[in-house]
Amino acid sequence: MTKSINKLLANRSLPSFLKSRSGWVKLFEMKRSSEPHLHQIEPTNSCPYSCIMCPRTDKMKRSIGFMNLDLFNKVIDEVCTYSSVTREKEIELFHFGESLLHPQIMDMTDYAVSAGLKIVLSVNAPKFTAEKAEQLFKIGVRKIIISLDGYDSVSYTRLRGEHADYKQAVKNITEIADLHSRMKPKTELIVRMIILKDNVNHAINFKKNWEKHGMKVELRDFFPWGEKDMVKLGKFEKYPPFMPCPFPWQYVVVQWNGDVVACCRDYNGVNVMGNIKNLSLKEIWNGPIYEQFRKNMTTGDYDNSICPSCMDIYYREV
Numbered sequence: 001m002t003k004s005i006n007k008l009l010a011n012r013s014l015p016s017f018l019k020s021r022s023g024w025v026k027l028f029e030m031k032r033s034s035e036p037h038l039h040q041i042e043p044t045n046s047c048p049y050s051c052i053m054c055p056r057t058d059k060m061k062r063s064i065g066f067m068n069l070d071l072f073n074k075v076i077d078e079v080c081t082y083s084s085v086t087r088e089k090e091i092e093l094f095h096f097g098e099s100l101l102h103p104q105i106m107d108m109t110d111y112a113v114s115a116g117l118k119i120v121l122s123v124n125a126p127k128f129t130a131e132k133a134e135q136l137f138k139i140g141v142r143k144i145i146i147s148l149d150g151y152d153s154v155s156y157t158r159l160r161g162e163h164a165d166y167k168q169a170v171k172n173i174t175e176i177a178d179l180h181s182r183m184k185p186k187t188e189l190i191v192r193m194i195i196l197k198d199n200v201n202h203a204i205n206f207k208k209n210w211e212k213h214g215m216k217v218e219l220r221d222f223f224p225w226g227e228k229d230m231v232k233l234g235k236f237e238k239y240p241p242f243m244p245c246p247f248p249w250q251y252v253v254v255q256w257n258g259d260v261v262a263c264c265r266d267y268n269g270v271n272v273m274g275n276i277k278n279l280s281l282k283e284i285w286n287g288p289i290y291e292q293f294r295k296n297m298t299t300g301d302y303d304n305s306i307c308p309s310c311m312d313i314y315y316r317e318v
Contacts, residue, residue, distance in 0.1 A: 021243075032249045033086060034285075037252070038079050039091070039092060039250075039264060040091075040092040040251075043097070043104075044067065045062070045064055045267075046097050048101075050162070051149075051161060052196075053222065053234075065257055069104050076117065078280055089118070090118045090119075091120065095255060098123065098127060100124075118143075121141055128176065129175075130179050133180070143188040145190045146191045149196070151202040152166065173210070193206050195220065198233075198234075200234070206219075222234035222235065225267075225310075239315055243315075244300070245263075245297055247264070248290065248297055260284050265310065268306075270305055273285075273287070273290045
């Protein structure tokens with residue numbers, strides 16, 4: 001959510017106009033830009049891990065693939081024509097996959113950063129070597145988030161699957177932390193723990209341990225995507241009464257095949273707004289399919305298979 005909306009939600013009592021769905025929609029429309037914020041672009045949805053807090057593990061049915069470099073560059077070229085306000089927003093170079101697996105990930109990153117865009121990567125530690133880190137530091141990515149979550153070999157494997165090698169993960173992060181200290185790049189380096197019932201009691205020690213290595217640590221709140229069977233994994237924030245999902249007014253996500261979806265949780269590409277092979281991002285963002293999708297959010301008539309269950313999870317009753 002945008003900072004201004006987060007500030008509203010932090011208040012215990014909402015203004016009267018936000019005590020109805022129409023009031024929220026008026027606010028979202030007022031803040032919606034005619035230029036879409038490219039929130040995420042997916043180099044690949046391939047991933048060797050089987051994380052318990054990710055629906056990709058056993059629910060993703062769309063085909064596995066790798067984004068064509070020319071297609072990626074087309075999107076970046078368009079974003080570069082937007083206003084400075086839009087260009088200043090961070091772009092996450094990931095969606096539902098391990099981006100480091102794309103054979104041209106360095107080319108993609110370099111192209112986007114060289115264009116002046118603020119690129120963020122989220123990677124898994126076992127695949128993120130000091131050599132790759134050095135390349136990305138030299139390219140000048142804005143931020144790199146290293147996902148760890150586990151606090152020992154047993155917990156790490158339990159949370160992220162059999163391919164999650166804790167020993168290798170710790171070795172890589174330690175070497176990268178040292179490299180970051182020596183190189184002093186502009187890149188912000190973060191090690192992240194998603195807070196779950198499984199690891200919450202170890203979160204403080206996790207933070208202290210990695211801060212000793214000079215790492216910035218993020219203890220991130222859990223969210224169960226739109227999956228009711230994941231609710232049991234941990235505590236999560238809910239929307240206030242009457243608030244529709246804000247995402248359709250805030251950003252776009254581009255999947256590896258060019259499909260544009262309205263939500264970072266749409267792992268199967270259920271709500272496709274268009275494809276960048278045929279239309280520009282801006283045409284899709286301001287087009288009839290997106291407009292109808294926003295109307296559905298306005299009325300609560302979710303004409304698709306994922307929004308109803310998602311809103312059931314996040315919607316907070318009066």
